[in-house]
Amino acid sequence: DIVMTQSPDSLAVSLGERATINCKSSQSVFYSSNNMNYLAWYQQKPGQPPKLLIYRASTRGSGVPDRFSGSGSGTDFTLTISGLQAEDVAVYYCQQYYGTPRTFGQGTKLEIK
Amino acid sequence: QVQLVQSGTEVKNPGASVKVSCKASGYTFTDYYIHWVRQAPGQGLEWMAWINPNSGGTKYAQKFQGRVTMTRDTSITTASMELSRLTSDDTAVYYCARGKEYSGLDYWGQGTLVTVSS
Numbered sequence: 001d002i003v004m005t006q007s008p009d010s011l012a013v014s015l016g017e018r019a020t021i022n023c024k025s026s027q028s029v030f031y032s033s034n035n036m037n038y039l040a041w042y043q044q045k046p047g048q049p050p051k052l053l054i055y056r057a058s059t060r061g062s063g064v065p066d067r068f069s070g071s072g073s074g075t076d077f078t079l080t081i082s083g084l085q086a087e088d089v090a091v092y093y094c095q096q097y098y099g100t101p102r103t104f105g106q107g108t109k110l111e112i113k
Numbered sequence: 114q115v116q117l118v119q120s121g122t123e124v125k126n127p128g129a130s131v132k133v134s135c136k137a138s139g140y141t142f143t144d145y146y147i148h149w150v151r152q153a154p155g156q157g158l159e160w161m162a163w164i165n166p167n168s169g170g171t172k173y174a175q176k177f178q179g180r181v182t183m184t185r186d187t188s189i190t191t192a193s194m195e196l197s198r199l200t201s202d203d204t205a206v207y208y209c210a211r212g213k214e215y216s217g218l219d220y221w222g223q224g225t226l227v228t229v230s231s
């Protein structure tokens with residue numbers, strides 16, 4: 001199985017500041033034949049299902065604000081939230097869809113400082 | 114609008130089976146896979162399996178092989194996931210979600226709480 005490891009486990013950031021969450025996969029999730037990274041990011045608020053934020057490592061999902069951005073390739077990826085807003089308090093997960101099972105990171109809890 | 118509506122809360126005894134359904138609407142059911150993801154209380158997300166509603170083809174996480182069965186009924190645009198030989202470790206919220214074979218999961222059901230307890 002591809003192991004996804006996120007860092008940090010939790011993070012407190014001031015309103016308006018930048019939050020950065022990292023995700024590392026135990027093997028590359030880059031598919032060379034189409035030049036795509038098979039990596040997604042999700043946001044989950046309490047009592048709600050996850051919401052797709054980013055797919056293909058850097059493409060924002062439908063309706064996702066542009067303060068959310070994804071970067072990275074191969075085994076190392078980053079989710080950046082620029083200009084943190086109160087509504088961004090949530091747990092964030094990365095997921096690879098390169099191999100089966102489609103593994104998730106353990107999650108990063110984002111709070112307001 | 115795209116919707117995935119799941120069946121309601123279940124309480125089961127250890128050793129029993131549970132079947133959770135996922136009714137899709139607002140898109141062509143056979144154009145997207147249905148994935149199943151579960152989340153134990155206070156824990157992270159765990160991918161279980163997908164089904165291709167067009168072909169009926171399935172792929173399971175090795176952990177659930179032999180214990181999970183996924184089906185679909187295209188006439189009522191519904192996918193179902195049955196998990197057998199339940200233990201307390203299977204207590205979780207079970208989600209269905211829409212995606213392609215190789216894509217993020219862009220729409221999710223509301224979740225179904227399954228509690229396994231004697």
